[in-house]
Amino acid sequence: MGKTKNIFYAQSGGVTAVINASACGVIETAKKHRSRIGKVLAGRNGIIGALTEDLIDTSREKPSAIAALRHTPSGAFGSCRYKLKSLEENRAEYERLIEVFRAHNIGYFFYNGGGDSADTCLKVSQLSKSLGYPIQAVHIPKTVDNDLPMTDNCPGFGSVAKYIAVSTREASLDVMSMAKTSTKVFILEVMGRHAGWIAAAGGLASTKGAELPIVILFPEIVFDRKRFMELVERKIRRHSFCSVVVSEGVRSPDGKFLSDLGLRDAFGHAQLGGVAPALASMVKQDLDVKYHWAVADYLQRSARHIASKTDVEQAYAVGKAAVEFALRGKNGVMAGIVRTSNHPYRWKIQEASLARVANREKMMPRSFISRDGFGITARCREYLEPLIKGEAYPPYRDGLPVYVRLKNLPVPKKLSEDFEVG
Amino acid sequence: MGKTKNIFYAQSGGVTAVINASACGVIETAKKHRSRIGKVLAGRNGIIGALTEDLIDTSREKPSAIAALRHTPSGAFGSCRYKLKSLEENRAEYERLIEVFRAHNIGYFFYNGGGDSADTCLKVSQLSKSLGYPIQAVHIPKTVDNDLPMTDNCPGFGSVAKYIAVSTREASLDVMSMAKTSTKVFILEVMGRHAGWIAAAGGLASTKGAELPIVILFPEIVFDRKRFMELVERKIRRHSFCSVVVSEGVRSPDGKFLSDLGLRDAFGHAQLGGVAPALASMVKQDLDVKYHWAVADYLQRSARHIASKTDVEQAYAVGKAAVEFALRGKNGVMAGIVRTSNHPYRWKIQEASLARVANREKMMPRSFISRDGFGITARCREYLEPLIKGEAYPPYRDGLPVYVRLKNLPVPKKLSEDFEVG
Numbered sequence: 001m002g003k004t005k006n007i008f009y010a011q012s013g014g015v016t017a018v019i020n021a022s023a024c025g026v027i028e029t030a031k032k033h034r035s036r037i038g039k040v041l042a043g044r045n046g047i048i049g050a051l052t053e054d055l056i057d058t059s060r061e062k063p064s065a066i067a068a069l070r071h072t073p074s075g076a077f078g079s080c081r082y083k084l085k086s087l088e089e090n091r092a093e094y095e096r097l098i099e100v101f102r103a104h105n106i107g108y109f110f111y112n113g114g115g116d117s118a119d120t121c122l123k124v125s126q127l128s129k130s131l132g133y134p135i136q137a138v139h140i141p142k143t144v145d146n147d148l149p150m151t152d153n154c155p156g157f158g159s160v161a162k163y164i165a166v167s168t169r170e171a172s173l174d175v176m177s178m179a180k181t182s183t184k185v186f187i188l189e190v191m192g193r194h195a196g197w198i199a200a201a202g203g204l205a206s207t208k209g210a211e212l213p214i215v216i217l218f219p220e221i222v223f224d225r226k227r228f229m230e231l232v233e234r235k236i237r238r239h240s241f242c243s244v245v246v247s248e249g250v251r252s253p254d255g256k257f258l259s260d261l262g263l264r265d266a267f268g269h270a271q272l273g274g275v276a277p278a279l280a281s282m283v284k285q286d287l288d289v290k291y292h293w294a295v296a297d298y299l300q301r302s303a304r305h306i307a308s309k310t311d312v313e314q315a316y317a318v319g320k321a322a323v324e325f326a327l328r329g330k331n332g333v334m335a336g337i338v339r340t341s342n343h344p345y346r347w348k349i350q351e352a353s354l355a356r357v358a359n360r361e362k363m364m365p366r367s368f369i370s371r372d373g374f375g376i377t378a379r380c381r382e383y384l385e386p387l388i389k390g391e392a393y394p395p396y397r398d399g400l401p402v403y404v405r406l407k408n409l410p411v412p413k414k415l416s417e418d419f420e421v422g
Numbered sequence: 423m424g425k426t427k428n429i430f431y432a433q434s435g436g437v438t439a440v441i442n443a444s445a446c447g448v449i450e451t452a453k454k455h456r457s458r459i460g461k462v463l464a465g466r467n468g469i470i471g472a473l474t475e476d477l478i479d480t481s482r483e484k485p486s487a488i489a490a491l492r493h494t495p496s497g498a499f500g501s502c503r504y505k506l507k508s509l510e511e512n513r514a515e516y517e518r519l520i521e522v523f524r525a526h527n528i529g530y531f532f533y534n535g536g537g538d539s540a541d542t543c544l545k546v547s548q549l550s551k552s553l554g555y556p557i558q559a560v561h562i563p564k565t566v567d568n569d570l571p572m573t574d575n576c577p578g579f580g581s582v583a584k585y586i587a588v589s590t591r592e593a594s595l596d597v598m599s600m601a602k603t604s605t606k607v608f609i610l611e612v613m614g615r616h617a618g619w620i621a622a623a624g625g626l627a628s629t630k631g632a633e634l635p636i637v638i639l640f641p642e643i644v645f646d647r648k649r650f651m652e653l654v655e656r657k658i659r660r661h662s663f664c665s666v667v668v669s670e671g672v673r674s675p676d677g678k679f680l681s682d683l684g685l686r687d688a689f690g691h692a693q694l695g696g697v698a699p700a701l702a703s704m705v706k707q708d709l710d711v712k713y714h715w716a717v718a719d720y721l722q723r724s725a726r727h728i729a730s731k732t733d734v735e736q737a738y739a740v741g742k743a744a745v746e747f748a749l750r751g752k753n754g755v756m757a758g759i760v761r762t763s764n765h766p767y768r769w770k771i772q773e774a775s776l777a778r779v780a781n782r783e784k785m786m787p788r789s790f791i792s793r794d795g796f797g798i799t800a801r802c803r804e805y806l807e808p809l810i811k812g813e814a815y816p817p818y819r820d821g822l823p824v825y826v827r828l829k830n831l832p833v834p835k836k837l838s839e840d841f842e843v844g
Contacts, residue, residue: 015599017592045602073592075599082603162821170439170495170724173825177437177497180467181504186720207820210827274699276717295698297716298608302592305728308821388821398629399584399730399810403595405632 004036005107007326008050009058010043011142012082012113012120015075016156017163017304018315019142022112023076024069025319026140027058033327041104041411046080047111047120051093051421053100055411068404070316071394073304076406082421083116087127096419097124098133103414108136108326112319114143114154118334119358125332138322139334139354142315144301146197147361150352151336153387155318156301158311161201162388163303164190164245167296168205172212172243175292179241185232185283186243187293189276191300193249196220196364198300202245203376204384213239214375217279219249220364221373223258229286231374236289246275305401309390314347321349345386426458427529429748430472431480432465433564434504434535434542437497438578439726440737441564444534445498446491447741448562449480455749463526463833467500469533469542473515473843475522477833490826492738493816495726498828504843505538509549518841519546520555525836530558530748534741536565536576540756541780547754560744561756561776564737566723568619569783572774573758575809577740578723580733583623584810585725586612586667589718590627594634594665597714601663607654607705608665609715611698613722615671618642618786620722624667625798626806635661636797639701641671642786643795645680651708653796658711668697727823731812736769743771767808 009026011019023042030037042056043049049056056077058066069076084093101109109128111121118139125137141148146157168188175186192198196218206212213235217223235242250258259275276293283291314337321335336352339345368380376384394401431448433441445464452459464478465471471478478499480488491498506515523531531550533543540561547559563570568579590610597608614620618640628634635657639645657664672680681697698715705713736759743757758774761767790802798806816823 011599015596048602072595074595077599078602079599080603081600165822166727167721167725169822169825170726171720173494173496174437174720174724177433177499177501178503180470180500181502183720188721204822207822210825274715274717277696277699292719293696293717294719294721295696295715295717296721297714298593298596298605299589299610299716299718299721302596303589304592305588310821385820390821391815391818393813393815396813398807399732399812400587400591400626400629403591403632 004038006038006105007040007108007110008043008101008106009040009110010046010050010112011075011077011079012046012111012117013079014144014301015079016142016144016301017073017159017307018155018312019112020069020072020074020076021312021315022140022142022155022319024066025316026110026323027066029320029323033323036327037323038105041106042077044408045078046082047084048080048082048421050097050100051419053413053415055104056408057411060409061406065404065406070312071304071392072403073302077408084120084123087123094123094127095131098128098131099415101135102133104411106135108138110138110140110322112140112142114145114148115359115361118148118354122332122354122358125354136326136329136331138325138330139357140318140322141334141336144198145192145195147195147363148357149360149362150334150357152339152347153337155311155315157197158308158387159303160191160198160300161384162308163300163306164198164201164296165204165388166306168202168214168243168245169212171294172205172214175241175243182290183292184236184241184289185291187276187279187291188243188245189248189274189293189295190245192219192247194219194361194363196247199245199247200364200368200376200380201384201388204381204388213242215242215244216375217244217246217250218364218369218373219247219251220369223250223252225282232283233287244279246279248275250275304394307392308388309392310387312392317349325351342382345389426460428460428527429462429530429532430465430523430528431462431532432468432472432534433497433499433501434468434533434539435501436566436723437501438564438566438723439495439581439729440577440734441534442491442494442496442498443734443737444562444564444577444741446488447738448532448745449488451742451745455745458749459745460527463528464499466830468502468504469506470502470504470843472519472522473841475835475837477526478830479833482831483828487826487828492734493726493814494825495724499830506542506545509545516545516549517553520550520553521837523557524555526833528557530560532560532562532744534562534564536567536570537781537783540570540776544754544776544780547776558748558753560747560752561779562740562744563756563758566620567614567617569617569785570779571782571784572756572779574761574769575759577733577737579619580730580809581725582613582620582722583806584730585722585728586620586623586718587626587810588728590624590636590665590667591634593716594627594636597663597665604712605714606658606663606711607713609698609701609713610665610667611670611696611715611717612667614641614669616641616783616785618669621667621669622786622790622798622802623806623810626803626810635664637664637666638797639666639668639672640786640791641669641673642791645672645674647704654705655709666701668701670697672697726816729814730810731814732809734814739771747773764804767811
């Protein structure tokens with residue numbers, strides 16, 4: 001097999017509107033270095049594909065199909081929610097990984113995900129030597145939650161933020177025009193169980209000259225029902241309506257998720273509600289005004305049709321940088337985004353040590369949340385605004401975006417043994 | 423005041439992504455006929471503005487602001503949910519309308535809305551003569567529900583349909599890439615309490631060569647839990663996941679809304695749930711698979727960012743046609759859309775008698791719903807596809823769509839008496 005080594009690439013955890021742009025960056029950049037890099041082999045359903053030797057040969061896709069990954073949401077090779085255990089708990093898993101890597105001449109391990117995958121990536125980078133097979137592990141950041149440290153922001157977040165900002169603006173205008181005789185409170189539930197970055201993006205909907213009455217409920221701030229209702233009531237008095245953007249992770253003073261109301265249907269069956277309907281019921285009880293609520297759920301993270309151009313470019317860039325880091329002999333690093341200027345917004349990719357990334361969550365700084373706890377500050381706005389900038393529309397056919405589906409042809413297996421994942 | 427007469431224009435009921443494009447069509451076309459038409463006076467908050475003599479002088483807006491209505495969602499002058507009573511019940515309301523029209527030299531009454539406003543429009547057209555003040559009443563169709571008769575489709579619907587089709591495609595790809603270890607059923611709740619047109623649009627997400635396993639629950643079809651679960655299970659077995667698009671109006675065999683489960687929280691407070699979480703709980707009980715659910719609510723009808731170009735053009739055209747009908751002496755008519763060809767799609771505007779429009783709902787024909795009741799037929803697809811065709815992106819600044827807010831300056835009142843609405 002000469003001096004060239006193959007790349008193993010896998011997608012991990014919840015997918016985003018732009019994670020495939022990172023895959024595109026990896027594959028297109030690798031092709032430019034044929035003297036040193038062989039093929040990019042992708043894990044079918046993430047790391048599970050490595051453990052089960054279910055690898056996808058990306059070289060069998062047309063270049064146009066690979067290019068189309070740039071505008072295709074979701075995880076083109078399949079992702080998974082699967083965290084490798086510690087070496088002590090399941091050494092067999094790591095040994096299996098190395099065995100598969102060795103069998104397929106894989107010299108580079110690229111893991112595209114959030115905190116958990118950064119941790120796995122770090123472990124692989126540390127263990128490969130001790131297990132007698134050198135491999136360079138590079139982490140490619142991805143998370144809609146924007147909660148990774150050592151990077152100014154996470155690819156995937158900017159597009160969700162844009163979706164939430166745009167949707168909040170549009171729905172607020174709708175409510176504004178109906179408020180005289182109909183809905184006065186609109187509640188939008190957004191993702192972000194621990195960190196309020198996505199909820200904060202709702203605040204961008206209101207800008208100078210186009211103000212909107214928006215109240216944000218962050219998971220970082222304990223829910224105070226009385227103060228919240230007073231604020232909503234004030235906004236209604238002044239603007240005739242109020243929009244509420246609420247993070248799924250908001251908790252009441254007793255530490256319980258607000259969505260965890262112990263709902264029962266008429267037959268006594270437990271119901272899993274969202275925080276939006278729970279909050280809507282409280283608004284009904286306390287203020288007795290007409291309300292509507294929406295839960296964006298997967299719509300927000302898959303909305304490639306309204307992706308941020310900045311986000312798409314950064315997602316591609318971190319994939320490209322992973323290849324370049326690998327070629328420069330790096331190991332145990334993440335391709336982080338560094339903001340070098342705000343006006344105009346400028347950024348570059350820089351390596352970050354995975355030891356400083358893994359198992360740490362980046363919460364919203366308190367200085368990004370307004371003093372009353374219900375809004376964003378000017379500093380937060382300055383941080384968020386460039387991340388949603390620019391449009392990067394996918395191509396359309398017959399009114400629908402054209403998203404690529406890869407052939408995802410398997411690499412013939414070389415190992416005789418199956419491996420049980422679990 | 424010479425021979426020119428003013429137009430009274432009002433928006434009625436739930437607003438849409440393109441109702442302002444109809445307003446734009448009215449105002450821009452009226453300006454081209456200054457010899458016969460004076461000003462376009464808009465009702466602040468719909469018909470309530472006429473009753474309370476709260477009129478907006480649209481001639482005081484800049485032409486660029488009026489032009490921007492074409493890409494601005496919501497109701498720029500305010501809308502309302504207010505149905506005029508019958509002449510027998512509240513003759514005073516009609517007399518007041520005529521009084522306001524007379525005071526402001528209004529010769530044309532343009533009402534932009536759905537079934538209720540068509541009915542009001544018809545009554546005004548019939549009564550003006552008997553009340554001794556001639557006025558020409560023209561109805562401009564608008565409803566996301568697409569349930570008006572005498573028009574091939576309703577402005578507002580195409581954009582919601584596009585939003586639902588695009589979102590269903592995107593979220594389905596997301597679930598597909600996660601299904602191996604995570605979510606297997608995704609449920610999207612959409613509007614349409616009586617007619618399944620919006621739910622049907624979810625079926626467009628799956629196209630030849632890009633098939634997706636989608637199950638649709640229409641309000642026209644009684645919910646059969648056992649058959650539904652069997653189908654979802656079959657889809658999961660075959661495709662590893664299933665997307666469900668469910669109309670808010672789906673009913674169980676006892677005639678109750680599926681969302682009406684009699685939910686109570688731990689304190690015994692009644693909770694108003696949506697149909698999506700109710701259905702999700704049933705999926706959990708019957709199939710025990712991981713699910714996610716979304717409720718699009720106002721997001722779907724205000725999503726101007728992904729409006730259908732066909733829809734925007736038709737919304738403008740019905741506004742323009744209303745002026746032209748008025749100039750040709752028409753009264754008691756609606757500007758209906760007639761489809762003259764499917765391949766290529768061609769349409770024109772034609773008058774329809776309001777007597778045939780008012781108080782009739784157009785349901786999905788049974789031939790548009792697949793035999794098993796869970797999908798759309800080829801005929802339905804042929805009907806829907808042209809309506810979502812084309813993109814009509816709004817302008818953006820700093821990552822957000824720029825939507826206009828009018829000055830909405832009031833016309834000085836001329837009547838001495840106030841009028842109590844209600």
